[in-house]
Each structure stands twice: as C-alpha cells, then as structure tokens.
Amino acid sequence: MTKIFTQNDVLRYLYKETSVEENIEIEKTLLFDNQLRDFYTDMQDVIDELSKLEIKAPDRIVENILEYSRSKHIHFI
Amino acid sequence: MAKYKVNDSTLVSQYIKGNEGAFEELMNRHKNRVFMAINLVVKDRYLAEDLMQETFIKAINTMKSGRYNEEGKFLPWIVRIGHNLAIDHFRRAKRYPTVIMEDGSSVFNTLKFSEAPVEELQIKKETHKKLKSLIQELPDAQKQVLIMRSYMEMSFKDIAEATGVSINTALGRMRYALINLRKMLGQNNVAYDQNFYPE
Incomplete structure (x- = not known):
C-alpha cells in the first residue's frame, strides 16, 4: 500500500530526518504531487535563507569560561 | 554517518577525568548554539554574554563535582541550563521577556554574513x-x-x-x-x- 506523505514528512525530509526508505518514497511522491512539491520548493527556499545566518559566541566570553575550567582543574600526583 | 569522530558523551567522560582539551572541544562544538538559545530568551547581547558564562560555569561545576547525570545528550542539557538561568533572571527582575518587538535587531546583532561577491x-x-x-x-x-x-x-x-x-x-x-x-x-x-x- 502506498503511504500518503504529509507536509510534516516533507519537513523531516528537508532536514534529513527521514530514513533511506522514506526518502525514496517521498521523492517518488514529489514527482506527481504538485501541492507537496510546491510546499517542498517554498520551504527549501526559506531554509536556504535561514542557513546563511549565523550567530557567533564572543571569543572573550569563551576564553573566560575556558580559564575558569582550567582554574578548577585538579592535578593528581 | 556520525558528525564527529568522538561523541559528546565521550568528551564529557574525558573532561571529568581531567582532560581539559575535551572541554575545549565541547565548547567549540556548542558555544554558538548555547549563545543563540540564551539570546533568544533575553534579547540582549550583553545579558546573554553574562548568562552564557554563568551557564558554562554551572555546567563545569556540575561535571567536576561528579553530579553530571549522563541520561540525555550534552547539548540539550546545557541549553536547558542556559534557558533556566535566563528565565530565573527575569523572575528576579520581576518581568518576563514576553513581547519585545522593537525592530528585533538586538537578538541577532551578532549574526554575521557568509562570504559573497x-x-x-x-x-x-x-x-x-x-x-x-x-x-x-x-x-x-x-x-x-x-x-x-x-x-x-x-x-x-x-x-x-x-x-x-x-x-x-x-x-x-x-x-x-x-x-x-x-x-x-x-x-x-x-x-x-x-x-x-x-x-
């Protein structure tokens, strides 16, 4: 029996959270299901844009934390 | 395929045994995510920096004192610490970060752009x-x-x-x-x- 895929399934597919078997079935579905394919294309575009944004933790804070960790280091004799 | 050769659990174990390099690797893997999670709640870069430091110090103390409970994954665990500290901060200040719309730039003011022509x-x-x-x-x-x-x-x-x-x-x-x-x-x-x- 052919499984019916939802938009949530396509979302999992876009984020690579589907199994190899599911991937094959979803890719087949996207070939003939126009609505699901449109959804896939639209979401892919937004996800691509989101992936170009990045946030960076300040180096100064990272160094403070590492320094704190080193100060707590227990030296065994 | 695993993303890293050495997983987080192994790094935590090595760190607890005294390997500082293991902690540095954990930091490098997750610092940006933890910072983002805190920023998301407090919407203030400088406050997020303080809380990020507090988060990792709490995590260090927990791991060094042998109280780390390896039931879940490291990242969700430390993100939860950061999230709770952020909520606690607003509780202490008797205000919640519910609707702070403005132009939204403060939350993401450390976002950087990828290289482009x-x-x-x-x-x-x-x-x-x-x-x-x-x-x-x-x-x-x-x-x-x-x-x-x-x-x-x-x-x-x-x-x-x-x-x-x-x-x-x-x-x-x-x-x-x-x-x-x-x-x-x-x-x-x-x-x-x-x-x-x-x-």
Missing part, C-alpha cells in the same frame, strides 16, 4: 536584515522551534523533548514558522523571492 553583498545584507527582523515577529513557540532546529541543530525529537510537546507539534510549529516567514518575505518584496519565483 561584492555586487551581491548589499542584496544579501538587506535580505538577511529583513529576515532577522521577521524572525522576531513570529509567535514565541514558532520562533523557539525555528531557532532550535536551524541554529542549534537539534532534531525534531530533541526539540519535542526539550519543549515538552509531541514531535508532530514541534513539526507543526516549524512548518508554520517557515510558511509565515515565506509569506512575510514575499510581502516585503525581499530580493530572494523575486529570484526564485519570477512572475
């Missing part, structure tokens, strides 16, 4: 600026899932566990977040939309 840079800057602003307009539940999945690399299963909802609810929130963002991008005539959807 000079002629494309301005368009990218405009698009990204708009996108950052639009993310702030999403309902909190949708924004939370979007940030967790897009920038903290948590799976929908991890997100569901961390936020106390079902996987389908987490997926639904993400779906609406993306649909809303796309609609808003279209309404704002952001450049990418015209490129991908010619009239």
Whole structure:
C-alpha cells in the first residue's frame, strides 16, 4: 500500500530526518504531487535563507569560561 | 554517518577525568548554539554574554563535582541550563521577556554574513536584515522551534523533548514558522523571492 506523505514528512525530509526508505518514497511522491512539491520548493527556499545566518559566541566570553575550567582543574600526583 | 569522530558523551567522560582539551572541544562544538538559545530568551547581547558564562560555569561545576547525570545528550542539557538561568533572571527582575518587538535587531546583532561577491553583498545584507527582523515577529513557540532546529541543530525529537510537546507539534510549529516567514518575505518584496519565483 502506498503511504500518503504529509507536509510534516516533507519537513523531516528537508532536514534529513527521514530514513533511506522514506526518502525514496517521498521523492517518488514529489514527482506527481504538485501541492507537496510546491510546499517542498517554498520551504527549501526559506531554509536556504535561514542557513546563511549565523550567530557567533564572543571569543572573550569563551576564553573566560575556558580559564575558569582550567582554574578548577585538579592535578593528581 | 556520525558528525564527529568522538561523541559528546565521550568528551564529557574525558573532561571529568581531567582532560581539559575535551572541554575545549565541547565548547567549540556548542558555544554558538548555547549563545543563540540564551539570546533568544533575553534579547540582549550583553545579558546573554553574562548568562552564557554563568551557564558554562554551572555546567563545569556540575561535571567536576561528579553530579553530571549522563541520561540525555550534552547539548540539550546545557541549553536547558542556559534557558533556566535566563528565565530565573527575569523572575528576579520581576518581568518576563514576553513581547519585545522593537525592530528585533538586538537578538541577532551578532549574526554575521557568509562570504559573497561584492555586487551581491548589499542584496544579501538587506535580505538577511529583513529576515532577522521577521524572525522576531513570529509567535514565541514558532520562533523557539525555528531557532532550535536551524541554529542549534537539534532534531525534531530533541526539540519535542526539550519543549515538552509531541514531535508532530514541534513539526507543526516549524512548518508554520517557515510558511509565515515565506509569506512575510514575499510581502516585503525581499530580493530572494523575486529570484526564485519570477512572475
């Protein structure tokens, strides 16, 4: 029996959270299901844009934390 | 395929045994995600920096004192510490970070742009600026899932566990977040939309 895929399934597919078997079935579905394919294309575009944004933790804070960790280091004799 | 040769659990074990390099590796893997998670709640860069430091110090003390409970994954654990500290901060200050719209720039003011040819840079800057602003307009539940999945690399299963909802609810929130963002991008005539959807 052919499984019916939802938009949530396509979302999992876009984020690579589907199994190899599911991937094959979803890719087949996207070939003939126009609505699901449109959804896939639209979401892919937004996800691509989101992936170009990045946030960076300040180096100064990272160094403070590492320094704190080193100060707590227990030296065994 | 595993993302790293040595997983987080092994690094935590090595750190507890005294390997400082293992902690440095954990920091490098997760510092940006933890910072993003805290920023998402407090919407203030400088406060987020303080709370990030407090988060890792708490995590260090827990691990060094042998109280670390290896039941879950390291990242969701430390993100939860950061999230709780942020909430505690607002409780102490007797105010909650519910609706702080403004222009939204404070939350993402440390976002950086990827390398791009000079002629494309301005368009990218405009698009990204708009996108950052639009993310702030999403309902909190949708924004939370979007940030967790897009920038903290948590799976929908991890997100569901961390936020106390079902996987389908987490997926639904993400779906609406993306649909809303796309609609808003279209309404704002952001450049990418015209490129991908010619009239």
